[in-house]
Structure formats: structure tokens, C-alpha cells
Amino acid sequence: MSSFEADPVTTEFLDGTPVALGGPRGFPVTRTLPNRQRRMVGAWCFLDAYGPHELGDSAGMRVGxxxxxxxxxxxxxxAGEVLHRDTLGSVQEIRPGQLNLMxxxxxxxxxxxxPRENSGVLHGVQLWVALPHADRDMPAAFAHHADLPMATFGDVTATVLMGTLGEATSPARIHTPLVGAELTLPAGASAEIPRKTTFEYxxxxxxxxxxxxxxxxxxxxLLYLGQGRSTVHLATSSPAKVLLLGGEPFEERLVMWWNFVARDHDEIVQMRADWESQTPRFGEVRGYDGPRLPPPPMPLTRLVPRGRVR
Known part of the structure; x- marks a missing residue:
């Protein structure tokens, strides 16, 4: 991988922005990546967190x-359930402890x-990982991992979504050095979690x-922890659960607009046009009872590729 200097910032709180997923009346989420200060953590370039929401009589999540x-x-x-459909023909319900990777x-x-049959609550995260230049045009794929590896660090239990933490390695396919893990802390827990000094977290x-x-x-x-240390200390007086994200700093400059990750403005224009005109590029999602989402209008100025720190 490319060489880089350690990030001088070691601790920084990145506040989230409220967003309506799927449109102005959509499902409410809090977006912490991309952030005004930092666009990425490793190749992790997008983070929406939602819930816990008691669904009651609402339809819950509906993103066309x-x-x-x-x-x-x-x-x-x-907590809860989400039903995924895609243009490869995948139809997969996901539950806590499982990973959907598209x-x-x-x-x-x-x-x-x-899904219509649900537990009445929804709580989770949606993340994006930017693909490096060599893989960004690879064929589309979908994988569901119902059985993920776990590791323990003192009182803390880690479920590894992607990458490696301690001795546990996820079966999920990654394209840059990174890690994602859910850490569960019982009341009174205290532990040192290993970090790679070349990763930011x-x-x-x-x-x-x-x-x-x-x-x-x-x-x-989102608490940004920077690079350079070999451990992070976690402690709690009451039960807690956290999501740990890390990776080698992603050095490529990106254009992120709507649901696209590209390298320049003209690529975004073409992607938008392909979706709007329903070319074969994206295919058709079958079985969803509702309309497809229309693309927003392009901005009046050209989109500029940006690095991981604004």
C-alpha cells in the first residue's frame, strides 16, 4: 500500500446530521459520514445510524x-429486520448479528x-465502503453472512463484520485494508482492544x-481516534454496544454525489443519466411494491474530487 504520515489528530467528535432516508417524509437517520471535518475513516465513506424506533402502526423503513x-x-x-432486494435477483431478510454486503x-x-412480519422495532446502521480505482468497475455482487466470527477481549465480545480483529477474520470480501466490528460491553467491563498503528479508527x-x-x-x-496507537481502551459502568470502524487512510480523491461514488463530475453526470433513462447498467429491482427513487437535479457548479479530510 501507499505510504502516508500518521494523522496528528487523536480524538475528535464528529457530530451527525439528521436526514430523511428515501425523501423528505422518509425514514429518519443520523449521518456522521461524510462529515464536515472528515469525509472518511479508512475506506468507510458513509455512515447512517437509525433507531431504536418503535414502529407501531408505521410501515417502518421503505426505501424504493x-x-x-x-x-x-x-x-x-x-434490532429488527430489513428486507433487501436487488437487480441481481437477491431477496434477503437480515436480522441482528447478520451481515448484508452488496x-x-x-x-x-x-x-x-x-418486512410485513416484523418485531415492531428497528435499530441499526447503513455504511458504504469506497472501492479503490482498480475495483470500482468490477461486476456487481451480493453476499449474506449469517454466521460471523467472534473474539473476546477481557469482558468485551466482538463480532467481526469485515476484516480482522484480534484472531477473528470475517468471511466478507474486502478490497482495501479495513475492519468493522460490533463490540458488546457488559456492566463494569474494561478492556484494551487491539489496533493497527497504520489504521485510522x-x-x-x-x-x-x-x-x-x-x-x-x-x-x-462518531468519535474519530486517528492513527499511531496499538490499543483503544473501553470501559463502562452499564451495558453498552459500539461499532468500531478502521482502515488504512484512503488516499484516492473521490466525488460522492447522491448514491454514487466516482472520480470526476462527468462520471456522475453519466451515472445519473443512465439511472434516469433506465439503461441496462443498473437493471431492475423486482418485487418491491412502490416507485423507484428519481435522481435529484445536478448542482449548478461542477463537482470536485475531494480527499478524506476537508
Missing amino acids: PHPHTGLQTVTWLV TAGRGIAHSEET GILALDGAPEVDGATLKPGP
């Missing part, structure tokens, strides 16, 4: 067919919805208010 390019989507649930490559489309509280390297972390902001 929409396209992606140049990225992998990662769906992880703390690789867009040159182009794919999918829908996400709360971020931690999101999913539940509870643990201390991370002495900083109290509550659900909402």
Missing part, C-alpha cells in the same frame, strides 16, 4: 429502488424495507454511554 456505483453497502442491525461495482440497484455508540480512551461516548456522534 435506487442505484449505486463504486462502493459496497454494509447493512448491520442491532458490491455495486459499475452499477447495481436495490430496495430496502421493513472511528467508534460509534449504538447503545449505552461507554468511555473510549477516557472520553464518554453516547449515541449520536
